[in-house]
Amino acid sequence: MSEEKLTMKQLGALTIFALIGDSIIILPSSVAGISRQDAWLSMLLVLLFGPAGCWLMLRLRRLNPSADLIQLLRAGFGRWAGGAVGLAFLYFLVLNTAAVTRELGDLLATQIMPETPIRATHLLFILVLVWGVRCGLPTIARAGEVLFPWFVLFMTALIVLLIPRIEVDRIRPIAAEGFPTILHGSIVAVVYPFAELIVFAMLWPAIRPAKKLARDFMLASLIGGIVMFLVVFISVLVLGPYLTAHQVYPTYALAKKISIGHFLERVEALLAISWMISLFFKGILYFYASLSGIARLFGLRESRALATPLATVVYGLAFAMAPNLVYFNDVGIHFWPYWDITFAYAIPLALLAALAIRGKKPSPAAR
Template sequence: MEKSKLTVWQFFVLTLSFLIGTSFFFTPGGLIAAAKQDAWIVPLWAGTAGILAALVWLHLSKLHAGLSIVQICIKVAGRPIGGFFALLYIFYFIQLAAFITRNLGDFMKQALMPLTPLTVFHVMFLFVTGYAVFKGIETIARSSELLFLIMAATFIFVLCLALLEWDWGRFQGIFRMDVWKTMKETSSIFGFPFMEGVIFLMLFPFVQSKKVKSSFILAYAVATILLSFSTFITIGVLGVTRASHDTYPFFVIVQEIHIGTFFEHLESTMALILLVAIFIKLSIAYYCSVLGICQLFKIKNRFWITIALILLISGLAMGYDNVVENIEFSKKYDFAYTILYSMVLPCLLLLVTWIRRIRNKRTEEPAS
């Protein structure tokens, strides 16, 4: 494994950036369409479920300290079965990277450069991200520290300007949702972004501190509050009808900010924030894909793996015809697909670990 170390702060920034990186752009519109004025409540229960899942991952990592999820699969289930589980995780990380890449392409083509082919956005961004991946997780973490502060400061500034269009009347009809029906209609938010955090089982071994648990849970709590807050702001500024019909409601908010002739056309600034957020999230998914392959097949030089994955990720990112098909697929299948990797397999690995420990104790007792 790469001999790198992450501080608690760096790990917190990586986790928080990964969870909210693209979700505050792509998630509010769908939530508002399903839950109307109560959409801001949905991230709260989804985030709570995400924290419970995070406790399972942390416990699994604690039982196998110093090992990534790929190495845990092989250790617990053996080389044949464990190797198959590890391959499933690697494919999931690659698919996640492709999904993030497609989000970038759809946004750039729909909002900024409609005449540019999607592949151009994909390959250009993947080459930049691939360089960061080749340099290692410490490089990604240090870049994220700087970019996160810039992203946060710009986001807060733009948010303050957007509040000038605030109207409490847009919340009329609050607290009227059917909870069970809403949970089924918004189940995709459990998968994106909260259950995707299972990818950090690849990065836990790099954090040389006992505070990794508190840092990880805190990042989940902050991400939950921020996503709920951004949905709340979207309702208050745009209203339910407009927000539910826009693919990128937060981008629309920024487009409509006009203060005299000085503060206007800030959408390019918001696009820059999104590119930074996507860079951090894609770098993590891309890096974990490369690291998983290197660990499974015991490859020491990750350069050619990094280059090869550029073509694979770019190709997988073209699996959807358009952004509408992408959104519909996420609504229907994202939760069911993600739950396999985030809960089913980790719980299975935990169960096998406990069974083996019980057996070892029973065999040691007669010997003593």
């Protein structure tokens, strides 16, 4: 959509936004539901193994820095088989955009604006997505660069203001559930935030080449992982493992706990803004990647004209994918991780193997 390349600072901000995204809302309850008071130990394992999953995205970029995933799929699997896998990957991107839209709608409808129809929330969010992609990826990246300090400020405030509410006894006994349970919780935590960074495999051509691109990308993913560790850790320390596991939105419940001198209270609506910011950037990255992928797969020169038709599809999918919030969360916890594993890990690994068998050599790229 635009030939202007993104800077490393913009890439870092977008990586953190994409990693945190909807995870800040759903991850604490998902991990605590499995690991209970040992959820923080599961998140420690995530800090060790999560960024390692980013190696796949960087390895794909090394193959050809100017190619996106659709082009690599056709190079590895052939024109028709690669096109079929690429079409399935596009469905994955579109469905993720719809899922982010649905999550934002459910959050607002159940916690903040219960009298506002969820259809209105979805419509407004999708209109902003369409407007954003029409402005182009560089504009999206600059917006992320501007809003990122505010996001950091709100997240820091959430953690610091909750320190007086911490009770260390809530994480005891430590490792009582055993290592298999802790490992199970860490697998879910690795899949949700880190696997969905596969969206950047569609954006590599739009990023300015740099010698330390790989280092900066890995560092940004590690920072995002640390933020998620702190959110889960604070959730267990403040709410306890039971409430963390059974709250639909634990971080929103955390914000309600903030009370400084009976003066600074009821700030959850302000903190919800930071979550909406991260949801927006994750949604718009997936929406942009979907449009770019469609244009690449079908040989179109311009994809902006597809924004409105695709937005209509996303609007419909946001309702069709689940009849209610309970069903949506159940699918997200028990089935969605396998969906992410397939497209973020299994397909890229198969692609790397196919390219190796075909004798394709990686082209020089930034380290």
